[in-house]
Amino acid sequence: MQNKTETNLDKGLVAFFEAAKDTTPAPDAGFLEAVTADALAQAEDHIKTGRKPQITGYPLAGLLRNIGGWPSVAAMISCACIGIFAGYSAPNSLDYFSNTEQAAETLNDDSFSVASDIETLFQEG
Amino acid sequence: MAYDAMNDVSDDALMVLYANGDQDAARSLTYRHAPRVLALSRRLLTDRAEAEDVAQDAMLRLWKIAPDWRQGEAKVSTWLYRVTGNLCIDRMRKKKSANLDDIPEPADDRPSVEARMLTKDRAMALQVAMAQLPMRQRLAVTLRHIEELNNPQIAEIMETSIEAVESLTARGKRTLAGLLLDQKEKLGLE
Numbered sequence: 385m386q387n388k389t390e391t392n393l394d395k396g397l398v399a400f401f402e403a404a405k406d407t408t409p410a411p412d413a414g415f416l417e418a419v420t421a422d423a424l425a426q427a428e429d430h431i432k433t434g435r436k437p438q439i440t441g442y443p444l445a446g447l448l449r450n451i452g453g454w455p456s457v458a459a460m461i462s463c464a465c466i467g468i469f470a471g472y473s474a475p476n477s478l479d480y481f482s483n484t485e486q487a488a489e490t491l492n493d494d495s496f497s498v499a500s501d502i503e504t505l506f507q508e509g
Numbered sequence: 510m511a512y513d514a515m516n517d518v519s520d521d522a523l524m525v526l527y528a529n530g531d532q533d534a535a536r537s538l539t540y541r542h543a544p545r546v547l548a549l550s551r552r553l554l555t556d557r558a559e560a561e562d563v564a565q566d567a568m569l570r571l572w573k574i575a576p577d578w579r580q581g582e583a584k585v586s587t588w589l590y591r592v593t594g595n596l597c598i599d600r601m602r603k604k605k606s607a608n609l610d611d612i613p614e615p616a617d618d619r620p621s622v623e624a625r626m627l628t629k630d631r632a633m634a635l636q637v638a639m640a641q642l643p644m645r646q647r648l649a650v651t652l653r654h655i656e657e658l659n660n661p662q663i664a665e666i667m668e669t670s671i672e673a674v675e676s677l678t679a680r681g682k683r684t685l686a687g688l689l690l691d692q693k694e695k696l697g698l699e
Binding site for chain 1: 527528529530532535536538539540543544547548551552561564565568569572573575576577627628629630631632634635636638654655657679682683685686689690693
């Protein structure tokens with residue numbers, strides 16, 4: 385209901401807003417010259433006082449902003465730590481499985497004898 | 510580099526160039542932003558000279574802040590709209606209320622046969638009606654319906670919520686409708 389009222393209001397006023405846009409006051413040359421003169425005078429002050437533009441705090445600020453800020457960095461560091469931990473602390477089960485014969489005995493699985501079957505095939509031609 | 514060759518240069522880059530003493534960057538920023546700053550202040554304030562003062566003041570503040578401008582944090586146009594709006598509000602507070610006598614009334618019985626004259630009359634009627642709105646409603650309606658900014662942009666400029674912007678524009682338009690709709694026939698709209 386309110387939206388319908390707003391739409392009707394917009395319809396009633398649109399001609400007035402369009403008229404305002406069509407008659408946007410253009411700045412005269414004197415105004416633009418005055419603004420430019422201010423700019424140049426202020427620039428001289430900046431040079432005299434040695435004020436220089438900031439280069440966005442620190443070099444990687446842009447990259448940091450693009451990847452989502454410090455929370456994203458914290459998440460990436462956490463993932464990296466977990467990865468390094470998993471890499472260095474090899475679980476006992478991996479040592480156990482590194483010995484295939486022992487593993488085959490343990491699991492009693494034919495898949496571990498495939499290698500010897502292939503060797504046999506090559507030998508037999 | 511001539512300032513008209515800087516059309517493709519971003520505002521942030523121009524601010525750095527200007528702060529390093531580049532005169533073309535100063536001219537480019539002036540021609541890019543001063544007209545819209547002036548247009549906003551002319552719509553918010555009734556007095557032309559006062560509007561030019563405010564626009565010049567807003568631009569001067571931009572020049573002063575240039576060395577400290579933090580790239581990527583705010584758009585120059587948004588910053589300028591905010592400063593201009595606040596300066597206009599300050600001026601209006603000092604004057605307490607708009608002096609409607611300063612605004613030329615639209616002609617009552619002028620035969621508006623030419624479209625150009627009608628457009629001018631409608632714009633003037635809107636200006637008179639806008640002067641009766643509270644300043645923040647006037648600012649919100651102007652930014653939304655004449656400068657054609659979206660509500661999030663206006664919320665950022667006015668440092669308020671989007672809901673507050675919607676409320677301000679809705680109330681402003683209701684008041685404007687009450688003031689203008691009875692003039693529609695006279696202004697060739699019915």
